[in-house]
Each structure stands twice: as C-alpha cells, then as structure tokens.
Amino acid sequence: MKHLRQLEDQSVYILREAYKNFDNLAMLWSMGKDSTVLLWLARKAFFGHVPFPLLHVDTSYKIPAMIEYRDRLAAEWRLNLVVGQNKEALAAGMNHEKGRVTCCTALKTMGLKNLVAEKGYTGIILGVRADEEGTRAKERYFSPRDKHGDWDFRDQPPELWDQFKTAFPPGTHIRIHPLLDWTEINIWEYIKLENIPFIDLYLDKGTGMRYRSLGCAPCTFPIKSTAKTVDEIIEELRHTNVAERSGRAQDEGRGMELLRKDGYM
Amino acid sequence: MTTKTQAETVTKPSETMQIVIVGHVDHGKSTLLGRLYADTGSLPEGKIEKVQAICRQQGKEFEYAFLFDAFLEEQEQGITIDTARTFFIWNSRQYIIIDAPGHKEFLKNMVSGAARAEAALLLIDALEGVKEQSRKHGYLLSMLGVKQVTVVVNKMDLVSYRQDVFAGIEKEYREFLSQFKVVPAQVIPVSAKFGENIATRSTRMPWYKGPTVLDALGLFKKETASTEQALRFPVQDVYKFDARRIIAGRITAGHVKVGDRLVFSPSNKTAVVQTIEAFNIEPSPTEARAGQSVGVTLDEQIFIERGEIASRRDDIPLVSSTLRANLFWLGQTPLARGRKYLLRLATQEVDCEVAAIHRIVDTADLGHQEGGQTVGKNQVAEVTFRTKAPIAFDLSSISEITGRFVVVDEYDIAGGGIITELVRDEQEFLRDEARKRDFAWIKGEVGIEARAQHYGHRAAIVLLTGGEHTGKSFLARKLESLLVAEGRHAYLLDGENLRRGLDADMGETDATETARRYGEVARLLIDTGLIVISTTNPFGQAYRQALPSIRTLVNPAPVIAVHMSKADEELPPNTDLHFAGPKNFDEAAKQIIEELKRKGVLAQAVGVRPTFQYSI
Ligand SMILES: Nc1nc2c(ncn2[C@@H]2O[C@H](COP(=O)(O)OP(=O)(O)O)[C@@H](O)[C@H]2O)c(=O)[nH]1
Numbered sequence: 102m103k104h105l106r107q108l109e110d111q112s113v114y115i116l117r118e119a120y121k122n123f124d125n126l127a128m129l130w131s132m133g134k135d136s137t138v139l140l141w142l143a144r145k146a147f148f149g150h151v152p153f154p155l156l157h158v159d160t161s162y163k164i165p166a167m168i169e170y171r172d173r174l175a176a177e178w179r180l181n182l183v184v185g186q187n188k189e190a191l192a193a194g195m196n197h198e199k200g201r202v203t204c205c206t207a208l209k210t211m212g213l214k215n216l217v218a219e220k221g222y223t224g225i226i227l228g229v230r231a232d233e234e235g236t237r238a239k240e241r242y243f244s245p246r247d248k249h250g251d252w253d254f255r256d257q258p259p260e261l262w263d264q265f266k267t268a269f270p271p272g273t274h275i276r277i278h279p280l281l282d283w284t285e286i287n288i289w290e291y292i293k294l295e296n297i298p299f300i301d302l303y304l305d306k307g308t309g310m311r312y313r314s315l316g317c318a319p320c321t322f323p324i325k326s327t328a329k330t331v332d333e334i335i336e337e338l339r340h341t342n343v344a345e346r347s348g349r350a351q352d353e354g355r356g357m358e359l360l361r362k363d364g365y366m
Numbered sequence: 367m368t369t370k371t372q373a374e375t376v377t378k379p380s381e382t383m384q385i386v387i388v389g390h391v392d393h394g395k396s397t398l399l400g401r402l403y404a405d406t407g408s409l410p411e412g413k414i415e416k417v418q419a420i421c422r423q424q425g426k427e428f429e430y431a432f433l434f435d436a437f438l439e440e441q442e443q444g445i446t447i448d449t450a451r452t453f454f455i456w457n458s459r460q461y462i463i464i465d466a467p468g469h470k471e472f473l474k475n476m477v478s479g480a481a482r483a484e485a486a487l488l489l490i491d492a493l494e495g496v497k498e499q500s501r502k503h504g505y506l507l508s509m510l511g512v513k514q515v516t517v518v519v520n521k522m523d524l525v526s527y528r529q530d531v532f533a534g535i536e537k538e539y540r541e542f543l544s545q546f547k548v549v550p551a552q553v554i555p556v557s558a559k560f561g562e563n564i565a566t567r568s569t570r571m572p573w574y575k576g577p578t579v580l581d582a583l584g585l586f587k588k589e590t591a592s593t594e595q596a597l598r599f600p601v602q603d604v605y606k607f608d609a610r611r612i613i614a615g616r617i618t619a620g621h622v623k624v625g626d627r628l629v630f631s632p633s634n635k636t637a638v639v640q641t642i643e644a645f646n647i648e649p650s651p652t653e654a655r656a657g658q659s660v661g662v663t664l665d666e667q668i669f670i671e672r673g674e675i676a677s678r679r680d681d682i683p684l685v686s687s688t689l690r691a692n693l694f695w696l697g698q699t700p701l702a703r704g705r706k707y708l709l710r711l712a713t714q715e716v717d718c719e720v721a722a723i724h725r726i727v728d729t730a731d732l733g734h735q736e737g738g739q740t741v742g743k744n745q746v747a748e749v750t751f752r753t754k755a756p757i758a759f760d761l762s763s764i765s766e767i768t769g770r771f772v773v774v775d776e777y778d779i780a781g782g783g784i785i786t787e788l789v790r791d792e793q794e795f796l797r798d799e800a801r802k803r804d805f806a807w808i809k810g811e812v813g814i815e816a817r818a819q820h821y822g823h824r825a826a827i828v829l830l831t832g833g834e835h836t837g838k839s840f841l842a843r844k845l846e847s848l849l850v851a852e853g854r855h856a857y858l859l860d861g862e863n864l865r866r867g868l869d870a871d872m873g874e875t876d877a878t879e880t881a882r883r884y885g886e887v888a889r890l891l892i893d894t895g896l897i898v899i900s901t902t903n904p905f906g907q908a909y910r911q912a913l914p915s916i917r918t919l920v921n922p923a924p925v926i927a928v929h930m931s932k933a934d935e936e937l938p939p940n941t942d943l944h945f946a947g948p949k950n951f952d953e954a955a956k957q958i959i960e961e962l963k964r965k966g967v968l969a970q971a972v973g974v975r976p977t978f979q980y981s982i
Contacts, residue, residue: 104381104460106658113659114602114616121603121672145645146614148661150607231462232453241478258778259474259696261481262511262770263616264710268777282382282462284453295646 105291109142112279114263115242116146116226119277120153122267123224127183129213130155132167133315134299135228137174138288139280141297143226144178154181156216156225160208161191162317170300185216197319204320210365217274226277232284240278241266248272286338293331305329381588386464386480388507389489390499394520398489398558399452399465400430402579405565408454409433430558457584473502473744474696477782480507485514485551485586487579492531492555493524496538502729504539505746508548509692509784511766513589515543516552516582522571523557529573552582593655595619596681598760598768600712601630601674605661612643612661613670618712618767621655622662622676630674631758632685633922634804637664667815673714675758675768679805683758683768685797688721690750690787693741693773697780700740701749701773707780709753711771717754718773724748741781750789754940756797756918761785796882796918800889817895821855825892826967827920828958830901831909831938832930837951838901841930845955846899852959854968856897859888861904880904881912885919892923897967910938924965928958 119126128143128151130136143151157171175182187195190207197204217225229237241257243265258266269275283291292299305311310323328334387395403409413433421428452463464479480486486507490500507515517539525531532555543550554563555574562568565580577585597620605612622628622639629636642651643661654660675683695701701720709718723737727746741747762769762784773781818824828845830838842858849856861884868883884904891898902909917925917940928943937944942961945954962968 107382110616110657110659117602117614117659146659147605147607148610148612148643148645152607257475257478259780259782260478261772261779261782262767264772264779266777266779268708268774270777282384284460 102294105287105294108283108287109145109291111282112139112142113146115265115277115279116143118263118265118267119224119226119243119279120147122265123275123277125220125222126153126224126226127156127220127222128153128226129228130157130171130182131228131315132157132163132171132300133228134288134292134303135230135280135283137297137299138283138291139226139228140174140178140180141295142279151178151180153226154183156213157182157184158209158212158216159184159186160212160317161186162196162208162319164302164315164318164321166300166302167315174298183216183220185212185219187212187215197317201320205365208317222274223269224275224277226279228280229276229278230283230285230288231281237281240276240281242278242281243267244276244278245269246274246276252276286335289331289335289338293335303334381458382460382462383485383583383586383588384462384464384483385583385586386476386483386486386507386512387489388476388480388486388503389518390491390494390497390503393489393491393494393497393500394431394558395465395489396431396433397429398487398518398520398556398564398579399463400433401558401561401564402463403433403452403454404430405561406454406456406580408456456580459584461583473506476503477506477510477694477696480510480512481782483510483512484589485516486512487516487518487582488550489518489520490535490539492519492521492535495535496542498730500539501542502744504543504548505546505727505729506694508543508546509694509746510782511762511770511784514586515548515550516554516579516586517550518579519553519555520558522555522562523560527555527557527562527568527570529571532571532574551585552576554579554582592619593621595656595765597622597626597628597677598683598712598765599628599676600714600768601670601672601676602713603672604670610643610663611667612663613676614659614661615676615713616659617654617656619656619765620678621653622660624652627679628664628676629679629682629805630668630670630676631683632756633670633674634801635668635670635674635922636679636805637666637668639663640665667813669814673712673757675712675714683760683765684788685756685758686788686791687753687756687793688750688789688791689753689759689785690724690748690789691771691783691785692727692746693749693781693783694746695741695743695781697743697775697778699775699780700742701747701775701781702740708774709751709757709771710774710779711757711759712768714757716757718751720749721752722750724750748786749783751783756791756793756921759785761788793914793918796885796915797921799882800919800921814893814895821895823854823897823962823968824924824966825895825897826924826926826962826965827888827892827898827900828926828928828962829913829916830899830928830930831913831941832902833907833909833932836930836932836947837945838930839903841928841945841951841954841958842899842901844951845958848952848955848959849897849899854897855895856899857891859891859898859900861901865904877905877908877911878915881915882919884912885916888916889920889923892920897962913938924967926958926961926965926967928961 130140187208195204195207229240231237241260245266246252302312302315305327309325309327311326311328312323315321326337328337387399389395417432418428454461464483488503490496519532519535536553554576555571556563556579562570563578567578598618599622600615600618601613602615605614624639624642626639627636628639639662641663642654644651677683703720703723707718709716723741725737725748726735728735729746737747760769770784772779830842832838846856846858864884869880888898905912927941929937929941930945932947934946943957
C-alpha cells in the first residue's frame, strides 16, 4: 500500500503542476481502467473536484457499455464532458477494414488533433503508462508536441527533479503523463484500495473470457481468463508473461511506433 | 549460461525503486539491462523470439541490447536514444529501470533519468577502463542527489576475467569518487554478454566474493523521505473550489500536524494549520510527512501564493536574491553572464541573471579552470546567480529539494544547480528587521481580508521613480485624485512631509536611514488597507539606492513601480510601467489603474468584491 501512496503523491503533484501552469487544460478519458484511475487522481488532487474538461474521442465503434458507464459517472461526479468525433472520416465510411493504422489515425489521432485545434487546448493530460509498450517508455511526464501535434522523441527537453516543461511556443501543446510510473498491477491495486468504479467488461462473467485492455469493439479482443474480481485480476497479472496489449490489433508490427510519432495517445 | 528463473515466483511488489544505468557509450548498459531481464524471466512471452526474428530479417547478430530499443531508427544507429523506463519485479520489489544513454550528445537524457533515480548502476568497460564519461556520470550522479551507486566493471570476458585488471579499475574509480565523498555500494566484475555475475554467480571469477548485479539491486536501500529534518512545505497552489481555502503542495522535508504554526517565506506571514484535507480518506488525517502531496487549511485568511515555503518559525529557510551554486548546463546556447533566465526552485519562479562564473569544473579530473563569460553545453561550473526578487531556499547540504533549482532558457529547462552558499545581499539587515517586526506584529480585530472586502480593493504601493522634473509628483496627484473619485482608498505619501516631521531629528542627511523610515511608514499605511502613492522625490538623484530598501520593508505588498524619464534610459529593476516624457498625464494615470487591476489590487469594477489572491 505504501508504494501506491507514493505513486499517488507523484501523480497528484504532476496534476497540480498541470492545473497551475496551463490555462487551457483538458484530460482524455477513454473510460478504460487507466484513464479512470487518472480521473480519480484528479479528484484526489483537487479535493473532489475536476477543474478541467474530460475529452472523449469517440470513434463510434466503442463497446456500448462503455458509453453508458461514461454518462453515468459524468453525471454522478459532475464532470465537464467534451465528446469529439471525426465526423468527416466517419461519413466517408472509415472503419478498421480500411487498415487498422489508417483507421486509428483517422478516428483517434485526427479526432484528437481536431478537438485540440478547435478548443485550443495547450495541455492534454493522458493516462499513458511506461510499461504498456516500448514507445511509451520513452515519454517524459511533460512532453511537447509540435504545431502538427507530432512528437520529436529524439530531441526531448530535459526533465529534472520535479521541474517540468511548462513553457512552450505558440501553436504547440504539451502532453502530460501523470501515470507514467504506474504498472498494470498498480492500476488494479489502486482501484481496489480506493474502491474506484470500473466497467465490468474487465471481469469474467462466466464465459471464461474478459477484456484486459479496452478499445474499439472490432479491434479489441477478450482474453481467456476466469478472473471475476479485482483480486483475481491482480493474482492473474502476477503470473502472466503475456503483454497487456496483446488483445489490441494496432500494436502488431510497427503499428504503435508509427501511430505515436504522429501524435497517437 | 542463461538461467531462466521461473516467472511463477514473482510476488506482489510491496515497494518500487527507480534505478538508473549510466556509463560511457558502448560500455554495455543496454546489454546489461537486456540480460538482467532475460535471466530473471522478466520479459513478456515471445519477446526474445520476436527480436531474434527482426535480427534475422535485417541480417544481423542478435544482441540483448536490442530488447529495449523500441524505435527501429535506434537499432539502425545502434544508440539508445532516450531514457527508457522498464519494469521488473524481483524479491517483492518492483524496479523501474531507467536506461540512460552515455553518448556525449545525450547527456541531458542521462541527467533526466538520473534526476529521478534512487540508486544507480555505473558501467565501466574492463578493456577500455575509466573514460571521461565514466567520470562525468559519477560526478553528476552526486550532484543530482543519487546517493547509492554500484559500479559494474563489464566485459570481463575481454580481459580473460583477470582479477588484476578489475582491481586496477576499482582502485582508480574509488579514488575518483572519494574526491566528492561518494563511496560505491559495490564494485562488481561482470560480463553482460555472457551473463557472468548478472543474475547468477560467475564460475569464471572465483576470486570475486561479492554480490551479483541482481543481488546488488536488492541491497539498495529504500530511501525514505526525511521526516526528522526541518519542515519544508512549498506552496504549489491555493484552491477555492468550495467553502474551503486549501493550501496545496508537497512536503519536501519534515512533517506537519494540525495545530502547528507555520511561517511562510519569503513573505513572513504566519498562521496555524486548522485541518489537513484529503479526498476519500476517513477519518481526515491529522498529520502529514515528507513526500506527501497534501492540502491544508489555515486558521486565518492570510493571502499566500504559490512559491512560498512554509516552515516552523524556529527553522526557516534562507532568503536572499543572491546565491552561489554548482551548476551543470545542458542548453544548446551557452549560459552567459548578464543574460536573463528564469530560475525555478521548488514552486518558486523568478527572473534571474548570472552575476559571476567563478570557475568551470573539469569533470574528468575535477581540476578547475578560471571562469569566463559563459558555461558551455555539458559543462559544470560554480556560478553566482542574482534573482530579480528575493527567494526562499536552503543549502542543498541541509535540505536537498529546496536546495536545488533549474534554469529555464526560453522554453526549455537548460541547466540545474545545487546551492552551496548563501551570498548575503545588501538587503540582509533590513530583511531581518522586517521579519522580526512581522513575526511580532500585533493585529487588531479587523483582518486584512475584512479590510479588503470593505474597501473593495487590496492594499498596495505605487512607487513613482525617476530623476528631477519628470512629472512624478504631478502624476502622483493625478492618480490619487482619480482613484479617490472612483471610490478607492488612496493616499499620497510625500517624502517631504516626513523630512520635516519624522526625520527632523536627523542632522546630516543619512540616505540609508531616510529610506528605512520611509519604508516603515509606507508599511504602516499599507497595513491600514490603503493604496499608497509615493514618489522617490525625497531621495533626489540617489533614488535608485533607496528602492531596494523600500521594497524590502513593504514586502510582501504588491509594488507597482512606475518609472518616469525625459528620454529613454535604463530602467530600475522590476519596473512595471515606463513613461518617457509623458504629455498626457490622464492617460498615464489610467494605465497605472489598469496595472493595478492586472496585479489584482483592484477588482474590475468598483463595488465588486475582489476575488484575486495575492500576498498581504
Ligand atoms: N564481449 C563483450 N561485449 C559486450 C559485453 N556487454 C556488451 N557488449 C557489447 O558492447 C557493445 C555495446 O553494448 P551496449 O549494451 O549497446 O552499450 P551501451 O551503449 O552502454 O548501451 C555491444 O556490441 C555489446 O554486444 C560483454 O560483457 N562482453
């Protein structure tokens, strides 16, 4: 429990730095376990309030239960929910059959970029964790994105002690990653410790299957698992050597590397 | 040699520890990391096979170093580009390993990685021996505050696992580290490539009796934030989301309890902790300690801002506008004397400039070189900084976190420093007077907050500076009339009136004492809630010398400094507005009123309750 509190203290510090230093700040919320923990940490940091909007980039292909859950918590926690969608791409019939990377780029990356451009956000908080996959391990807590939303991972500014990059030229924005040091197990341990409401798609409800990572319905597949409680999930994770995102089709090959350079979450 | 230790033994981690791997380029950091993961069964299933397949495809030999190279570009260049973080669990501890590349160009990544590490593994190639980067990294680790260092002498296979080669390197490097009082936790001979002394004990080096690298990780002690030290609680922000006014921040040293009296530096305000606020924690905590991000409410509505450091009264931080530090510079543009930078220390941010570059430290032999006008990229130097306004800090030997800072050049953090010395500035004496006076200040029943509510504005001082016949008095009068006509409580403090009254006992003009008395009178008037309007007339041409004293004595009230001149000239430090030979005094007065609004002194409209939060 002590290690969870240490992680919490650091994330809360980062969230408060973000809130203090960015006038036009927003947090991405995909309703998955990570961004929901992030949302909970914001409530911790600001004593029950969430003083910035929550963005959901809706691809229209999300699992319906996720949307129900989103609207329920938004009402209960009095959240300022902003839903964005790349309507043009959808109208033009974009879907995963056009290619996964193409679809993700259009509906998620472009959806987010459009939303950022439209609302003029200068700081975006995301629930990215370093242990998810390789490119995310290279992130800073405060990571600049250029005018096109692209990420120059080769030349990142230094990050020293608890001093983060909070100044940036006009037209660029900063991605803020308070969960960088958390692992998948930590997320579940914390959900348990704080009793955070989560979508039950993460649990096996008798089919011997559950989701380990949630994305769009066509590109996310449940894994074989009999974990019916948070404790059982933690127990299962303790013994698995299978990558968390193995149920996510976009990670195959060089998918993630290409996506993230262009500004994918 | 690979021993695939069963992943099944992995247990739930009870603690995390951040480790950085540093060393000269090509001395084997990535290989060591890959090996450590492979030999402890910590890689995701299929990872080795996947990387082996890529290697086959690209027609090159498999390297353990490739396991963590997420970007294909990197594999092409063969250099790990950025500080990657990876995780593994061993013996109920979860390690976050930061792989910091050693290529010269990438020192900033090494520094970024090491700055958040609790312990370090420093690699030295047995064949190449101690190189410049091996020394530089060792030195920087100590500057960055990494106290636990284990030295790993790698590629022992290339020197036939000879004990004398190892002993020579060990001796040389220990001597180097001892110059800045670092004692390595362990010095271990290994071959990362062949897994000797990584996860399992080597049979090729029977002469070595110490721990393996994996054992050494377990031997690193978990540093707990010091709760015994003097309290330091830098204010990160002040929240008023609901009825509570919460002072938020992270305690950097010591501990705090409900009922403790806090002193905020540099404003010298004090109040008692009423509650410690927390979300989803029942019952509410009554104590908090170093490392925790907390929020407290105070018994009095004092106005404090981000940047101040709360402490106990008998152990307050230092306050000065001058400090000496050891600094490392990472910026593309060299650090230059006289150039303006932003200094960030804990949550304080202040404009600063380099007053002196005493010397450049040669990290290869710790020799010194006379300092010049600049500090180049990747250099370490001893430097004196002067900040635009006084800040609170500690010596880094006393309180680490409030004893270090970063320097921002334009948009990026370009350097970091640890404070080695307080340089007493000329204000020290008056600052001490002001502090003692503020601590003992006897208040009436009407607080500052109540007064501000009643008046519809906060107290402040408008200070008109400039040479003779520049229109200061005229503008001051105009401003007073305008403000009073608007319903504000403003008062023109004319130094001439002090000279004939309060200062009548002073024979020969004593400029220092005149300034002190002037400052104290202004302080009293500010305490009554007035907007004091004053000019530097009583100081004649010597007004520039009097300004810092006045500022020190009225601290922390907002000062709106307005400079007037006949032509363009150098402005006194911290000038807010400048009028060169104004013709239109009404317009000038209006601009000052706008500035008062901008600084949060005046609410936007008369009668509206001010909502801003600033000191006093
Ligand atoms: N012979 C030998 N070669 C090694 C050993 N460790 C690393 N190397 C090689 O040294 C080179 C540089 O290693 P790498 O881990 O990339 O170094 P880094 O730049 O410090 O990360 C690679 O070609 C490795 O195969 C070792 O123990 N023995």
